[in-house]
Amino acid sequence: MSTSDEALALAAAQGDGGAFSTLLSRHYDRVFAFAFRLTGHRAEAEDLTQDICAALPAKLRSFQGTARFTTWLYRVTVNAAHDRRRRAATHARAAEGWGDWEVARQAEIADQSAANDWLAQAMQALPTDLRDTVALVLGEDLTQAQAAEVLGISEGTIAWRMSQVKKHLRALHQKEEQA
Known part of the structure; x- marks a missing residue:
């Protein structure tokens, strides 16, 4: 062991x-x-x-x-x-x-x-708190509860931040498609 x-x-x-x-x-x-x-x-x-x-x-x-x-x-x-x-x-x-x-x-x-590739650029465009959250949840494959523990915030805040990340990424994607 x-x-x-x-x-x-x-x-x-x-x-x-x-x-x-x-x-x-x-x-x-x-x-x-x-x-x-x-x-x-x-x-x-x-x-x-x-x-x-x-x-x-x-x-x-x-x-x-x-x-x-x-x-x-x-x-x-x-x-x-x-x-x-x-x-x-x-x-x-x-x-x-x-x-x-x-x-x-x-x-x-x-x-x-x-x-940098598109996702790396998109992450850099995110506010620090959202970037930290998405790096833990998606990049490190932590659950929202685990990410909340690492960051010292509630699990609900993690869920809200992830929804904000999705909004930022959708807006960036739409902006690029319009250009």
Whole structure:
């Protein structure tokens, strides 16, 4: 019988390197895939995943074992993505008005976004709360109850958010068909 994620997390929090290594090998790909769904960019998802892995030993000290480890890990990932977005927004505000270099950089970012497939673009157009929700429910195949637990909101709010996602996607599709 293999050791549960929760037991490994508690052991890793106490400094067990083997337990930490096992957790990483079990969940690295999951964290990366979820980070990619949240960010929409491979390089940013790679950076985010590395940041999470580097911070995980310290963060594991706060793992209580009252929730599933994957639920806790999704929450850590969502929080890290939000922190990264806030830092990027702060950096963008600081960089405004830097002339041609900034214009060229922004154009490059826009070109990269345009190269993503339709769904990735549609997810980027969603508000952060809707993007987080759809990444958990559709991308990670969590139930609405599980997604509600990860995000710390009610299951009814998850259902409402998913209906909003559908409305956004329908509107985007209609707009593209009219163009």
